[in-house]
Amino acid sequence: xxxxxxxxxxxxxxxxxxxxxxxxxxxxxxxxxxxxxxxxxxxxxxxxxxxxxxxxxxxxxxxxxxxxxxxxxxxxxxxx
Amino acid sequence: xxxxxxxxxxxxxxxxxxxxxxxxxxxxxxxxxxxxxxxxxxxxxxxxxxxxxxxxxxxxxxxxxxxxxxxxxxxxxxxx
Amino acid sequence: xxxxxxxxxxxxxxxxxxxxxxxxxxxxxxxxxxxxxxxxxxxxxxxxxxxxxxxxxxxxxxxxxxxxxxxxxxxxxxxxxxxxxxxxxxxxxxxxxxxxxxxxxxxxxxxxxxxxxxxxxxxxxxxxxxxxxxxxxxxxxxxxxxxx
Amino acid sequence: xxxxxxxxxxxxxxxxxxxxxxxxxxxxxxxxxxxxxxxxxxxxxxxxxxxxxxxxxxxxxxxxxxxxxxxxxxxxxxxxxxxxxxxxxxxxxxxxxxxxxxxxxxxxxxxxxxxxxxxxxxxxxxxxxxxxxxxxxxxxxxxxxxxx
Numbered sequence: 001x002x003x004x005x006x007x008x009x010x011x012x013x014x015x016x017x018x019x020x021x022x023x024x025x026x027x028x029x030x031x032x033x034x035x036x037x038x039x040x041x042x043x044x045x046x047x048x049x050x051x052x053x054x055x056x057x058x059x060x061x062x063x064x065x066x067x068x069x070x071x072x073x074x075x076x077x078x079x080x
Numbered sequence: 081x082x083x084x085x086x087x088x089x090x091x092x093x094x095x096x097x098x099x100x101x102x103x104x105x106x107x108x109x110x111x112x113x114x115x116x117x118x119x120x121x122x123x124x125x126x127x128x129x130x131x132x133x134x135x136x137x138x139x140x141x142x143x144x145x146x147x148x149x150x151x152x153x154x155x156x157x158x159x160x
Numbered sequence: 161x162x163x164x165x166x167x168x169x170x171x172x173x174x175x176x177x178x179x180x181x182x183x184x185x186x187x188x189x190x191x192x193x194x195x196x197x198x199x200x201x202x203x204x205x206x207x208x209x210x211x212x213x214x215x216x217x218x219x220x221x222x223x224x225x226x227x228x229x230x231x232x233x234x235x236x237x238x239x240x241x242x243x244x245x246x247x248x249x250x251x252x253x254x255x256x257x258x259x260x261x262x263x264x265x266x267x268x269x270x271x272x273x274x275x276x277x278x279x280x281x282x283x284x285x286x287x288x289x290x291x292x293x294x295x296x297x298x299x300x301x302x303x304x305x306x307x308x
Numbered sequence: 309x310x311x312x313x314x315x316x317x318x319x320x321x322x323x324x325x326x327x328x329x330x331x332x333x334x335x336x337x338x339x340x341x342x343x344x345x346x347x348x349x350x351x352x353x354x355x356x357x358x359x360x361x362x363x364x365x366x367x368x369x370x371x372x373x374x375x376x377x378x379x380x381x382x383x384x385x386x387x388x389x390x391x392x393x394x395x396x397x398x399x400x401x402x403x404x405x406x407x408x409x410x411x412x413x414x415x416x417x418x419x420x421x422x423x424x425x426x427x428x429x430x431x432x433x434x435x436x437x438x439x440x441x442x443x444x445x446x447x448x449x450x451x452x453x454x455x456x
Binding site for chain 3: 007009010011013014044045046049053056057060064072074075076077079080
Binding site: 187264 | 338339343395415417
């Protein structure tokens with residue numbers, strides 16, 4: 001088990017009801033973790049419409065999750 | 081013979097030494113008139129690098145010159 | 161070269177002065193403004209939200225790419241966050257170069273890439289009270305693949 | 309839609325405010341500035357001279373063409389006349405539209421056509437006192453067909 005920090009933005013923030021949380025998880029990758037959290041919180045966005053950031057840089061859904069990581073699941077962007 | 085008004089701009093104004101003049105001419109077209117004036121005033125620009133305006137609109141070098149016309153021989157432009 | 165997020169109104173004249181360069185013959189700017197309508201609905205307001213650290217990193221990367229690809233002298237992009245109303249300036253891009261071609265091309269590149277890549281989100285507030293996070297619909301007319 | 313000649317300094321912010329439209333999501337502007345060099349020579353100053361009546365007619369025609377070709381809401385072009393020094397703004401073009409593509413394309417069209425068609429002339433003053441009417445050389449390195 002490891003503990004990671006998750007920050008939520010935009011639609012995910014509203015659906016989760018918080019801007020950030022710490023989660024202790026057995027998930028091995030950001031992809032596995034999102035699958036678990038999506039079920040738990042009924043996030044409407046499927047993983048293939050998101051990107052993931054690990055420690056403030058774009059990362060891979062298959063990366064190995066490490067204790068202390070900060071994750072952001074990035075909804076489709078809409079700047080400008 | 082007819083009398084036309086000629087306005088000069090930019091390089092032609094400097095080579096002619098005046099901004100405008102009235103010319104009484106037997107030339108039948110702006111092209112013929114420019115040929116005469118070029119010889120007289122040693123304008124460096126050949127006709128094929130100029131356009132002609134007749135009465136404040138772009139015109140044709142072959143147009144029939146009429147008494148009272150205002151002509152401008154337009155050097156290559158360089159706005160912006 | 162700088163990418164900036166700010167929650168205060170943008171001043172295009174001041175931003176352009178920041179790019180002043182006597183070698184520059186051409187400066188092109190893009191102003192993205194809040195429109196009063198979106199796909200047929202009246203828009204009363206917008207909220208912009210950004211993931212700051214990554215938005216800045218990705219924005220700076222886009223400006224560096226523009227500098228590599230186009231013969232430009234300077235470029236900047238500033239994006240608003242917070243609550244905006246129609247007519248407000250949401251994003252400003254400015255590029256200066258010796259000649260005009262690269263300034264136009266780089267300005268277009270920067271705004272296109274910013275909209276596609278920088279983690280900034282927009283929530284529209286419509287007449288009547290409905291809201292929507294743009295590009296985030298998963299059903300209904302705005303979902304990907306929906307409609308004709 | 310308006311094409312204007314003026315012998316006083318241009319104010320881009322005020323000009324852009326003149327195009328304000330709450331339907332506009334995108335405004336693109338082009339600023340043409342006096343550079344401090346031209347084909348390797350240092351430029352100390354420029355004189356712009358225009359054939360006013362025809363410049364205005366042709367400029368308005370270009371703006372009307374832009375409106376026909378591109379989905380834009382408003383466009384304007386203002387050109388300076390008189391004596392300018394490096395850094396001074398010589399020409400400003402602004403275009404607003406609902407979406408950004410047409411604003412970029414129309415702005416580029418207007419400045420390209422203005423430079424090619426509107427009867428305005430530019431005399432450069434170089435360090436050392438030499439001068440030249442741009443595009444008017446009939447011999448030497450700047451004449452058409454000269455050089456490699």
